Amino acid sequence: MKHTLTILLLALSLPTWAQKQYQLKSPDGKLVAAVSLGDQISYLITHESDTILKPSPLAMALENGPVWGRGSHLSSAKTHAVNQQINALFYKRNQITDQYNELVLQFKENFSLIFRAYNEGIAYRFVSNSNQGIVVKNEEASFNFAKDFNAYVPYVKGKYKDIESQYFNSFENEYTYTTLSKMSADKLAFSPLVVSLDKGKKVCLAEADLESYPGMYLVNKNASTSLQSNFAPYPTTTKQGGHNELQQLVTARQPYLAKSKAKAKFPWRIVIVSTSDTQLADNDMVYKLAAPSKLTDASWVKPGKVAWEWWNHWGISKVDFEAGINTKTYQAYIDFAAKNNIEYVILDEGWAVNKKADLFQVVPEIDLKQLIAHAKAKNVGIILWAGYYAFERDFEKVCKHYSEMGVKGFKIDFMDRDDQPMVDFHYRAAEIAAKYKLMLDFHGTYKPTGINRTYPNVINFEAVHGLEQMKWTGPELDQVTYDVTMPFIRMVAGPIDYTQGAMRNATKRTHRGINDEPMSQGTRCRQLAQYVIFESPLNMLCDSPTNYEKEQECTDFISTVPTVWDQSIALDGEIGKHLAIARRKGALWYVGGMTNWDARQTVLDLSFLGEGNYVAELYRDGTNANRIASDYKKETMAIPADRKISLNMAKGGGFAMKIYKK
Incomplete structure (x- = not known):
C-alpha cells in the first residue's frame, strides 16, 4: 500500500509530579493519556476533562526474567505525529485518514512501550527489543473506571465448570447489560466490550494486530469497577475430538501464555472513546492499528x-x-x-x-x-x-x-x-x-x-451470534435487540459472517426455531437493511433458491447491494435501540435502517448527497408488518431539496434504499 506520511516532532511534556509523567494528546487535543513511570507503569485517560480511565497499571511478566512495567528503567522517550492515508482493501471505505500522536518509551530492560492518541481513542502496545526469543508468563492489562458504570458484556456462552474450560468456546454471544460491579466473577468476557459513561460517552475496549499471541478476555474478579485481562495459557497437549472429530481439544496447558520471537510486537490494547453511539458504529481503529498488507498483489481477491x-x-x-x-x-x-x-x-x-x-x-x-x-x-x-x-x-x-x-x-x-x-x-x-x-x-x-x-x-x-441461531431457538431469544446492539460493539472489530437474507419472517410472537424451514425474527425489510448495515465482504444469501425466486423483487435488491464500499456514514443510532447507516459504491448510495422491538419513526438527514436531483428506490415495512413480518412495500421517491426523509419502521422492522442521481 502507498501512504502519504507526514512526521512532525513534538516536545515532550515535562514531568510534573513525583513520578515521571508523560502526557500524550490526541490531534484535536480533547483526549489525553497521562503515562506515569515509577515502581509500576500506569496510565490514565481523560476526555475534555472527564475521567475515562483512572490510573490503570500495565505489565508483562517474562519467564525467568523481569516484569516489564514493574521497576523498569527508562532510557529514552520520543514523540512524533503522523498524518497519513491508508488505501483500504475490501472494507467499508477505500481511504482511511490515519492521524495520531505517538509516544515511544524505551526501557533498559530491553523493551519499549508505545502509546498512540487518536481523536477517537488511545492505544498502547509492548515491543521486545531483545535479539532473542522470550517466553511471556503473563500480561496485566487493567481498565479502571471512575464509577460503577453500566456495560454491555459479551460473556463466553455456555455452562462451564471453571475459567479454564471457557477458553474453548465459539465466540458467539448475546450481551448482558449490567453494572461493572455486578459482572460475574466466574465468567470470562471477550472484547470488544462497551462501557457507558456519563454525558452519553462510551468506551469500547478492543485489541488489534493479534499475531502469535493469545486473545484478550476481560474479567471482574472482585466486584470492583475495574476490568482485568485474562489469557488462555499455551497448550501443552491436544487431542482430536469435538464436533465430528474436526477439532483439537486442549488436554493440558503450560504455565505461560506465549513463546515469542526476537523483536516481537505484542497486540495493541485499545480504548475507544465515543461521544455519540454512531461513532462506534463507524470506527476504524482496529483496521488502522493492524499490520499493513503482506500481499504484493491482492487483485485476485474477489x-x-x-x-x-x-x-x-x-x-x-x-x-x-x-x-x-x-x-x-x-x-x-x-x-x-x-x-x-x-x-x-x-x-x-x-x-x-x-x-x-x-x-x-x-x-x-x-x-x-x-x-x-x-x-x-x-x-x-x-x-x-x-x-x-x-x-x-x-x-x-x-x-x-x-x-x-x-x-x-x-x-x-x-x-x-x-x-x-x-x-x-x-x-x-x-x-x-x-x-x-x-x-x-x-x-x-x-x-x-x-x-x-x-x-x-x-x-x-x-x-457473531448470527442468523443461524434462529434455526433452533424460539421467542425466548431476542435476536432483534441483538441486531441493533452488535453493530456498536462486535462490528468495531471488523466484518461479520452473520448470514442474513431470510425470506420467511416472523414477529416476536410468531417466531419458532424450525431447522428444515427456518425463519428470521423481525420484518422482511430488516433482512434487506442488514445487507447495507452489516460489514461483510463475503456475504451469504441464507435462504433457498426456491424462496428467493418467489420473492424476486427482494432478491434483485440483495443481489445488487455491494459488499465492499468507497464511503460509509453512520447517520443515526442508539445502542440497543436503532441504527441507520449510509454507504456509497461509485455513484450509488445505499441506506439501511433497523429498530428494536419498538415501532419507530426516524428522520434521515441525507445532506451528504450534495447538489443535484436524487431518486430513492425504497423498501419499507408494510402497513401490516407488525402482524405479518413479511409485509413490505417497494416504492420510488424523489429526495426532497431539504434532504430530510421521515420513515416509519414496524416492531422489529427496518428499511433499505438505493439512491441514485437523476
Whole structure:
C-alpha cells in the first residue's frame, strides 16, 4: 500500500509530579493519556476533562526474567505525529485518514512501550527489543473506571465448570447489560466490550494486530469497577475430538501464555472513546492499528455474495430430484447464482466424508470436478467448507489440490480457541491460502483483530451470534435487540459472517426455531437493511433458491447491494435501540435502517448527497408488518431539496434504499 506520511516532532511534556509523567494528546487535543513511570507503569485517560480511565497499571511478566512495567528503567522517550492515508482493501471505505500522536518509551530492560492518541481513542502496545526469543508468563492489562458504570458484556456462552474450560468456546454471544460491579466473577468476557459513561460517552475496549499471541478476555474478579485481562495459557497437549472429530481439544496447558520471537510486537490494547453511539458504529481503529498488507498483489481477491445451502437445509422444491448433499442440488444452486449475478456458491458441511477429518475423501453423491466445471461455465465460483482439523493437518496440500481444481476459497470452521497456537494457525492458513490464491472465511473463530488488513484474502469472520441461531431457538431469544446492539460493539472489530437474507419472517410472537424451514425474527425489510448495515465482504444469501425466486423483487435488491464500499456514514443510532447507516459504491448510495422491538419513526438527514436531483428506490415495512413480518412495500421517491426523509419502521422492522442521481 502507498501512504502519504507526514512526521512532525513534538516536545515532550515535562514531568510534573513525583513520578515521571508523560502526557500524550490526541490531534484535536480533547483526549489525553497521562503515562506515569515509577515502581509500576500506569496510565490514565481523560476526555475534555472527564475521567475515562483512572490510573490503570500495565505489565508483562517474562519467564525467568523481569516484569516489564514493574521497576523498569527508562532510557529514552520520543514523540512524533503522523498524518497519513491508508488505501483500504475490501472494507467499508477505500481511504482511511490515519492521524495520531505517538509516544515511544524505551526501557533498559530491553523493551519499549508505545502509546498512540487518536481523536477517537488511545492505544498502547509492548515491543521486545531483545535479539532473542522470550517466553511471556503473563500480561496485566487493567481498565479502571471512575464509577460503577453500566456495560454491555459479551460473556463466553455456555455452562462451564471453571475459567479454564471457557477458553474453548465459539465466540458467539448475546450481551448482558449490567453494572461493572455486578459482572460475574466466574465468567470470562471477550472484547470488544462497551462501557457507558456519563454525558452519553462510551468506551469500547478492543485489541488489534493479534499475531502469535493469545486473545484478550476481560474479567471482574472482585466486584470492583475495574476490568482485568485474562489469557488462555499455551497448550501443552491436544487431542482430536469435538464436533465430528474436526477439532483439537486442549488436554493440558503450560504455565505461560506465549513463546515469542526476537523483536516481537505484542497486540495493541485499545480504548475507544465515543461521544455519540454512531461513532462506534463507524470506527476504524482496529483496521488502522493492524499490520499493513503482506500481499504484493491482492487483485485476485474477489469479494461478493454467496448462495448458501446449510441454513435453508438444502430447501429446494418443485424439482425432479431429491434435494440434499448431491450433485444435482448444487447444480441448482449454481444455476440460481448465475441467474442472479451472485458470485459464489458454498458447499457447506457434508461434501467430505463425515468424521474422517480428511478433505480428500469426497462423498460419492458429489461429483466435485463436474460441479466446479459447471460453475466455471456459468461464471460462478465454488467455496468449500472445511472443519478446522481436516484443514490444519495438511493445509498446503489441501490448498494446492483444490486451487488447481478451480476452488476459490475455504470457509474454515470450529477452531473455537484463541490461544497462541490457534492464532498462529490463522496467520499460517492465510499465508498459504494466499500463495494459492484462495480466499478464507474464518467461521467458528475469535473476533477479527486486523488480519483482514494484513492478509486481505481473509475476507470474513464469524464470532457473531448470527442468523443461524434462529434455526433452533424460539421467542425466548431476542435476536432483534441483538441486531441493533452488535453493530456498536462486535462490528468495531471488523466484518461479520452473520448470514442474513431470510425470506420467511416472523414477529416476536410468531417466531419458532424450525431447522428444515427456518425463519428470521423481525420484518422482511430488516433482512434487506442488514445487507447495507452489516460489514461483510463475503456475504451469504441464507435462504433457498426456491424462496428467493418467489420473492424476486427482494432478491434483485440483495443481489445488487455491494459488499465492499468507497464511503460509509453512520447517520443515526442508539445502542440497543436503532441504527441507520449510509454507504456509497461509485455513484450509488445505499441506506439501511433497523429498530428494536419498538415501532419507530426516524428522520434521515441525507445532506451528504450534495447538489443535484436524487431518486430513492425504497423498501419499507408494510402497513401490516407488525402482524405479518413479511409485509413490505417497494416504492420510488424523489429526495426532497431539504434532504430530510421521515420513515416509519414496524416492531422489529427496518428499511433499505438505493439512491441514485437523476
